Amino acid sequence: MTVFYFAGALFLLANVVVALARVLRGPTAADRMLSGELMGTTAVAVLLLLYGATGIEAIIDVALVFAILAAMAVVTFVRRTWPEDPAVDNEREQT
Amino acid sequence: MSLPPGTLFLLASALLFAIGAHGLVTCRHLLRKVLALNVAMTGVFLLLVTLGRSGTTVDPVPHAMVLTGIVVALSTTAVALGLIVRLERRRP
Amino acid sequence: MSTIAGAILIVLGLLFFLSGTLGLLRFPDVFTRLHALSKADTLALGLVCAGLALHADDGTLQLKLLLIWLLVIVSGATCSSLIARAALAHGIRPWQR
């Protein structure tokens, strides 16, 4: 069963590494942020599977902290980074 | 493979430290320097904890040191970012 | 029995993660990609949580898994709405065939 969990975690990690291409390609800042959000959700799932593999209960708490703070990055991004930042807007042509 | 456990982590920590140190020296933008510093710090933290695992029992002292280090890293980052924002406003 | 059922649920969840990535990479604009991403947030993570809850035999643990899932759903929904509004305000037009 441990092997099953590790294989699942490996699959998820490989999956999110592929999704990193969206960070590289953009084109807008929002697209990059989406990729970050997928990474956050995947990290929660990876932690859950690692819990299944190892049985260390504190891992669930780590996943819980991730889940609570999942919105933090996007909220900061929408409220503080994107509205008035020309640097983020200009990049659409750059990349 | 007959690599001792943790070799990968040691290697990664050295690489992270190198990336951070290299970026700290070569990058021009101050925000990039701050990011590089944080990467280098993560490398050092990884090294500490990985070495702490090599004993017979899990050594809690490096864990406590790294916990302290993470908070200090955040404090320095915050001060540096505050300074950077001020510097940008001064420059034309 | 519940072991197998849990494993099936987890595998299904992993497949939905894959579909989320595919959507993120292949869809044409921010809004459609949001649509793909929310599948990973809700359905995929939900299936993984449900699978693990079947494997666990501890009530507290199952409660925590449920809480994690609900939190990610709520955050995901809010973030999708925030990003979509911000993207519209920045003049990104939804893709049309």
Add this chain to the structure above:
Amino acid sequence: MHPAEALFDALLLLSMVVLAWQGVHARNMFRAVVSFMMFGLLTAVAWVRLEAPDIALAEAALGAGLTGALLLATLGRLKPERRGARLQRAAKLSMLPWLALGLAGTMTLLAVTLALPAPGLGERVLSAMPEAGVDSPVTAVLLNFRAWDTLLEIAVMLLAVIAIWSLGQDVLASTSRLPAPSLPALVRLLFPLLVLSTFYLLWRGGHGPGGAFPAGALLAAGLVLALLAGARVPERMTGAPLRCALAAGLLAFIIIAVGVMAEGGVFFAYPPRHAPMLIAIVEIAAGLSIGVMLTALFLGGEPTDTQGGST
């Protein structure tokens, strides 16, 4: 170790290295910041792999949550980087990459050499645990055996807040005027949960992974989310009450450290029968104080009275 496990570690570390490189050298700054935040997420997973759940908790709350928010807020205040100005002019040709590589090699060698004999302090900590007053070894080290370090660390945080306040007003505080109707609802839901989990982690800290740092970070995350949703620091709080909250952790620490000298004559030597209570007091005061200090760091300056209002 099963191949799947080893492969997982290898892929995890490889993507961490790639993301770290992206985080420093990505072509535009926003991409760098997003890569760095993802790097933080993976670092937390790496701590779990190293069987350090305490650090994973702190990294999840601080590294992945607050640092990312701080960087994004700062990025919104900076002018765009000039194109092609990423590297120092001299660096383009110099030997610096090789220097860094040499450093890395030295560090690896050093690590390998150090890894051979491994005395460590694990056994000494274990043998002293009965007198620690808590069940979690990491908390015992942080708040009892090496409480000095933690005291000074909280002093460093307070100094950081003072340094930022001395720079002027809160430059990071302004918020966009885009309508975000779902945001207050989210914050109203998350804020009580964050406060609840703060206390959960403070309580957990006594006998398992948890404790003042991740707890404080979660409290700070709640306050920062409230600020992002448009809540203001109430005017009557910005003066003395805020300053008291900022200093409370350090004060409690010093009072207890000096207070126990009455019994044993040694700085920070808790008498074993009072140790659990004293540690609990220190932990709660430090946790709440750390939360307020982290929020103060996020504002990037002294809260101004002009933005007064109510939360």
